[in-house]
Amino acid sequence: MNRREFIERSCMSCLAGLSLLPLINSCTTIHYSSNYTSDKNRIILKKSEFSIVKHNKPSSLKFVVIKSDKLEFPLVVYAAGDNSYTALYMQCTHQGCELSPHDTALVCPCHGAEFDTKGIVTTGPAEHHLKAFPTTSDHENIYIQL
Numbered sequence: 001m002n003r004r005e006f007i008e009r010s011c012m013s014c015l016a017g018l019s020l021l022p023l024i025n026s027c028t029t030i031h032y033s034s035n036y037t038s039d040k041n042r043i044i045l046k047k048s049e050f051s052i053v054k055h056n057k058p059s060s061l062k063f064v065v066i067k068s069d070k071l072e073f074p075l076v077v078y079a080a081g082d083n084s085y086t087a088l089y090m091q092c093t094h095q096g097c098e099l100s101p102h103d104t105a106l107v108c109p110c111h112g113a114e115f116d117t118k119g120i121v122t123t124g125p126a127e128h129h130l131k132a133f134p135t136t137s138d139h140e141n142i143y144i145q146l
Ligand code: FES
Pocket: 092, 093, 094, 095, 096, 097, 108, 109, 110, 111, 112, 113, 124, 125, 126
């Protein structure tokens, strides 16, 4: 492959990737929870928020978003599947844009940074991981320490 072919293929790959991003974004349904309570230092989220009925069949959500008046940006809570949860602050660590949550990642609409569901940077330009809040749970609730 010569230089010209390499540049052409690279550009085509980039364009293909950019054209898929809106498609990926449009496929994700974001569930904003209203079924939570909060006290001085924590948010208490019902585990039942991760269970929905879709097309008359029970289904499980991978994440739930909480907009709390205690925080400037929303929180996303990911269910790890082993009764553990990760609560992440949805503010990009690059320049502070609000992130878009998806089943397997959070994507920044401003400059394209990506984070995994544990808040680890997977794609720059962000250099720092997301703020994660400690969580505990019992049979009914998830407790997010602010
Ligand atoms: S603000 Fe998120 S990548 Fe720049």
